[in-house]
Amino acid sequence: MKSYAEEIKNVLKSGEYLKRLKEIHEHYPNVKSEHRYRDAFLEVFNDTYDGKGIKAYAEVKKVDLVIVDTASNSQFRIEFKYQYTFDMYAETSRIKAFEGLCERVENGDGGVAELILKDCKKCHFLILIVQDRTGHQLVKALPENLRPNFIADQLRLDRDFKPRTETNLNSWLEPTLDLLRKAAEKFGGELLPTLPLEVSEATSDNPLTSHFFMLGRSGVDPQDATAHAEI
Structure with a gap:
């Protein structure tokens, strides 16, 4: 199975994709x-x-x-998590008790x-997006005094680890990487470098960094997505 990792990364890093994310964040700041x-x-x-002989379908x-090779009709499966x-x-x-998981x-x-x-089990490529609102001030969260869905949990992290600190970042980053490394080892695959995209500046009233974690498994044959994944 051909890997489309480079093509995927090129799109994620593109200015056009970041522009689309900014528009999404502007209109849907309160939801996953x-x-x-x-x-x-x-x-x-x-x-x-x-x-160029390839096309994506949802x-x-x-x-x-899936990314389809239009000549051979081979399908490269991608799963998104947010x-x-x-x-x-x-x-x-x-995550530490991985076998129990x-x-x-x-x-x-x-x-x-x-x-x-x-x-992870049923795809060739996993994209896990983690929405980071570190430092978000409740009083500036949304107009009309609306309380965002994420704010209570984000404030718990900020209270426990202080906003915009390495400790705050590592509190969720380390278990995320641990899970994906263990998944790569168990299922076969490669954990690619994380891509953080600053969708809205940390100093703004509505900060957001979207962290993209990517696990490639192009060298394995994933389980049929129509069946229940088993480990």
Whole structure:
């Protein structure tokens, strides 16, 4: 199976994709935007590689996105996951007990880490996006005194580790990398360098950095996405 890692990274690093993310953040600041990030990726990918023998499609056989080689019809499966920083921090102890985590996946449990592992098993390439709002001030969160969905958990991290510190960052970054390294070792694959995109500046009233974690598994044959993933 041909790897499209370079093409994927080129799109994620592009100015056009960042522009799309800024627009998403402007209009949907209060929600997780996994499908919006995916759809923006698909549109930029297809614009970028138009006429070059590959095309991306969304929601093929329950896979978030596939890249199709138009000559051979081979399908490269990509799964997107989208979490808040506190989601990953809260999984720390469960990720350390990795074998127990794998057993829970077999039993069909649907926690954050379990669902990430399920998607790892059934794809050629995983893109995990972690939304980092470190330092977000509640009084500046949204107009009309609306309370964002993420703010309570983000403030817990800021209280425990202080905003914009290495300790705050590592509290969720380390378990995230630990989970993906263990997944790469168990399922076969390579953890690529993390790509942080500053969607809105940290000093703004509505800061957001989207961290893209990428796990490539092009050298393995993922399980059929129409079946239940097992470990």
